[in-house]
Amino acid sequence: xxxxxxxxxxxxxxxxxxxxxxxxxxxxxxxxxxxxxxxxxxxxxxxxxxxxxxxxxxxxxxxxxxxxxxxxxxxxxxxxxxxxxxxxxxxxxxxxxxxxxxxxxxxxxxxxxxxxxxxxxxxxxxxxxx
Numbered sequence: 001x002x003x004x005x006x007x008x009x010x011x012x013x014x015x016x017x018x019x020x021x022x023x024x025x026x027x028x029x030x031x032x033x034x035x036x037x038x039x040x041x042x043x044x045x046x047x048x049x050x051x052x053x054x055x056x057x058x059x060x061x062x063x064x065x066x067x068x069x070x071x072x073x074x075x076x077x078x079x080x081x082x083x084x085x086x087x088x089x090x091x092x093x094x095x096x097x098x099x100x101x102x103x104x105x106x107x108x109x110x111x112x113x114x115x116x117x118x119x120x121x122x123x124x125x126x127x128x129x130x
Contacts, residue, residue: 021090028122032076035073040059048123048124048125062125065127072109075108079110082095083095083096090115091115112125
């Protein structure tokens, strides 16, 4: 019975995340979870916002923050694992999904992704509301 369930799951799993955005998001999550930060560099632009202080933009700031701050890494990983809520045009999403709800305030960690020229890019990746 288990073998049948595994086969059915494998057969229909691609249908769950059929659009490109979902596949790219899962790839980003996998690399972040595994701390393969070098794989995430293509996702981060020079102007990717990582905080609100001076110099908190881009890949080097990302490395500094998430390699050194274990608490921030764990918070962001939890947020990413909750999924990403696509906007109505399906060209951007926010994680956690509640961050896209205007009635919810006070979310500590959040990420915003955009879909540009067929690729997913990180627009902002904020931990702890800093």
